[in-house]
Amino acid sequence: MIKVKVRLQRIVSKINLPTVLKTAILPGDSIERLFIATQTGEIFYIGNGVIGTFLDIRPQIIKLGASSRGYDERGLIGLAFHPEFYYNGLFYLHYSVAGTQGPGALPGAPPESFKPNPCDPKTLNLKWINREIQYDHIDTVEEWSLLSNGQPQKRRTLLNLRRPFLNHNGVNSLNFSPETGKLVLTTGDGGSGYDPFNLSQDDMEIAGKIIEIDVAKNTLIHNPLVVTRFNELPAPIQETLTVIAKGVRNIPGISFQWFYNQCIKYVGNVGQDLVESIFSFVHYKPIPVTQLIQASLMKSEPDQEEFINFGWRGWEGAFPTSIVRGCSANPALAEKTMAYYNEAVKTSVRRLQPLISYFHKDPRPDKFGGTALTGVQPYMGNGIPDLTGSVVFTDLARKEKSQSPVRGVLAYTRVGTDCQLNDFSVIETDYNFGSQSAFYMCLGTNLDQTRLYLGVYGSMKVADFNQGTVFEIVP
Numbered sequence: 001m002i003k004v005k006v007r008l009q010r011i012v013s014k015i016n017l018p019t020v021l022k023t024a025i026l027p028g029d030s031i032e033r034l035f036i037a038t039q040t041g042e043i044f045y046i047g048n049g050v051i052g053t054f055l056d057i058r059p060q061i062i063k064l065g066a067s068s069r070g071y072d073e074r075g076l077i078g079l080a081f082h083p084e085f086y087y088n089g090l091f092y093l094h095y096s097v098a099g100t101q102g103p104g105a106l107p108g109a110p111p112e113s114f115k116p117n118p119c120d121p122k123t124l125n126l127k128w129i130n131r132e133i134q135y136d137h138i139d140t141v142e143e144w145s146l147l148s149n150g151q152p153q154k155r156r157t158l159l160n161l162r163r164p165f166l167n168h169n170g171v172n173s174l175n176f177s178p179e180t181g182k183l184v185l186t187t188g189d190g191g192s193g194y195d196p197f198n199l200s201q202d203d204m205e206i207a208g209k210i211i212e213i214d215v216a217k218n219t220l221i222h223n224p225l226v227v228t229r230f231n232e233l234p235a236p237i238q239e240t241l242t243v244i245a246k247g248v249r250n251i252p253g254i255s256f257q258w259f260y261n262q263c264i265k266y267v268g269n270v271g272q273d274l275v276e277s278i279f280s281f282v283h284y285k286p287i288p289v290t291q292l293i294q295a296s297l298m299k300s301e302p303d304q305e306e307f308i309n310f311g312w313r314g315w316e317g318a319f320p321t322s323i324v325r326g327c328s329a330n331p332a333l334a335e336k337t338m339a340y341y342n343e344a345v346k347t348s349v350r351r352l353q354p355l356i357s358y359f360h361k362d363p364r365p366d367k368f369g370g371t372a373l374t375g376v377q378p379y380m381g382n383g384i385p386d387l388t389g390s391v392v393f394t395d396l397a398r399k400e401k402s403q404s405p406v407r408g409v410l411a412y413t414r415v416g417t418d419c420q421l422n423d424f425s426v427i428e429t430d431y432n433f434g435s436q437s438a439f440y441m442c443l444g445t446n447l448d449q450t451r452l453y454l455g456v457y458g459s460m461k462v463a464d465f466n467q468g469t470v471f472e473i474v475p
Contacts, residue, residue: 001425004386004412008431008454008471012051015468016040017075018455020172021444024081027089027146032447036455036470039075039462040064041095055144055152062096062137070461073167073191074137078174082215083181089146092158092183092215094173100138105164106192107134114192115323116339124340128164128197131228135162138226139169141185143215158183158213159237160226161206164199165191168270172253172375172442179256179263182212182242186267188250193272194321194339195313200247201347203292203302204229208312210245210254210267212286230289231296238293242286245308247351249316250372252442257378257391257449264415266355266391268373269310269317273324274336276373277310277317277354278393280415284308304350311351314343318357355391356413356422360399368409368426369399375443379412381450384475390414392427392452392473394440407433408440408456410473431471441468 011034020037026045033047041058044051057076064072078094085091105128106114116123128134141159144152163169168188175184189200189208200208206228219236227233230241250270257264267279285306295302313321321344322336338344358370375394379387395409413424433456442455451472458467 001414001423002386003425003428004384005428005430006384006410007474008429009474011046011453011470011472012036012044013469014466015044015470016042016465017457017462018442018468018470019075019077020079021442021453021455021470022079022081023446024091025086027086034444034446034453034470035079035081037076037079038468039072039077040465041076043076043079057093057095060095060098062098062100065461065463067101068166070463072462073169073171074139075462077169077171078141078185080174080176080183083176083178090155090215091144091146091152092174093142093144094170094185095140096163096169097138097140102133102135102137104136104166105131105134105190106196114194114196116194116196118323118337118339118341126196128199128228131162135164135228136166136191137163139163141174141213156222157224158215158240159185159206160224161187162226162228163190163207164197167191168250170251170253172444173251175254175256177212177256178258180212181216183215184244184254185211185213186248186251186254187211189248189312195249198313198343200249200312201309201314201343203243203246204231204296206230208246208248209243210248210251210308212242212244214240214242231293233289238289241289243289243292243307244284244286245310247310247312247315247347249310249312252373252375255377255445257380259389264378266376266378267310268376268393269312269354270372271360271370272316272321273360274319274322275317275357275359276370276395277357278373278376278391278413279308279310279352280355280391281308281352309347309351311347314340314345314347315351317354320344355415356424358395358411358424366426367424368395368411370395370409371397371399374408374441377443377445377452378449379445379452380448381452383450384473387412387427392443393424394443394454396439396441405433405435406437406439408438410440410454436467
């Protein structure tokens, strides 16, 4: 693949950790502005070089970093503007709610501590019990409106979700489908490691799914009950929801690309120990939540022809999920044990194959060892001709031992409408971060996908404030 070089042009610095970068035209305005959502709860907008505060909900965000040595995956993680935002002023937020801190679904255990033991059936079949008291936090999805005086105001809550652990809540988790006009919510599997309760494959669980919400339907329910399963939702809310996909581990959103009158969908699935994966599909058959519930009551299988399944937790991208045990005498001989053989067999035929996978360890000279996929965006601009029509993605941090301080990675792949497995190439950047770390946290684009934006943070800890920089990726 062609070696591509780009420049990072700084737009704003010294902000808190950026989670969502997208553009919109404010009602009554004439310019497209970049909106930056931060994990701590601020949303800024930038136009003509001027930065303003669009919304500040920091008091409504859960206290971040307190229970996890500064690291956190909760907070303000989703922002989407209605396709008719210019006319109706509607926008949507997904965030973790202040005052909802619980002990976790496995009290006393740090979230990353769970590992299945193939010799111990108990660890392969854990159940999430006592959910009302054993959970980590509550996430909410809300509809807001920009009033005629320019002040945002909350209109209603669409969903209140109880989450088992602090991680895997998704990021850039709200996006509108240009194909259906519906709001798409991407939820991670609930966290810990290895999806201990297998929520992602359970049709009744909201965790580990891609869900469409018909926001045009008014349920007349303005603050729904807190739930974890579809069948706990009131009927009017069930009727607004369809499920596009399951088998999600953790996800930096969904993006869309029109290509020869076909709408290609791209989804990144963050890996466990081996591999990061990007999936792509055109045709799919979503299942209404009411049908899933009916099938569950009848103890029958819903029609899953053309329903998307990414395969987690039995599969990590193109590989059966493995437990990696290091070999101290010779790291090259690390032992990989299959974690969930039965589930890998069960989902082997139904799952979607990834478009590309890249590895946590890669000996090839022109590749890199990845840590976690943080953004996937199509690029349709002509400013960087070598990238036109390609799919650009970011990884949090390059895993080379010699890499100090830490640097994230920008890379790209090409895709045909057949969405078949492809190769990728690193994009070289010329920006000098000096002695500071540079974790690549998020990737965004403008309305017609002709410009790319990159959010970088100087620390892995959300509790280390004001270390964020947003760049435009330019020729």
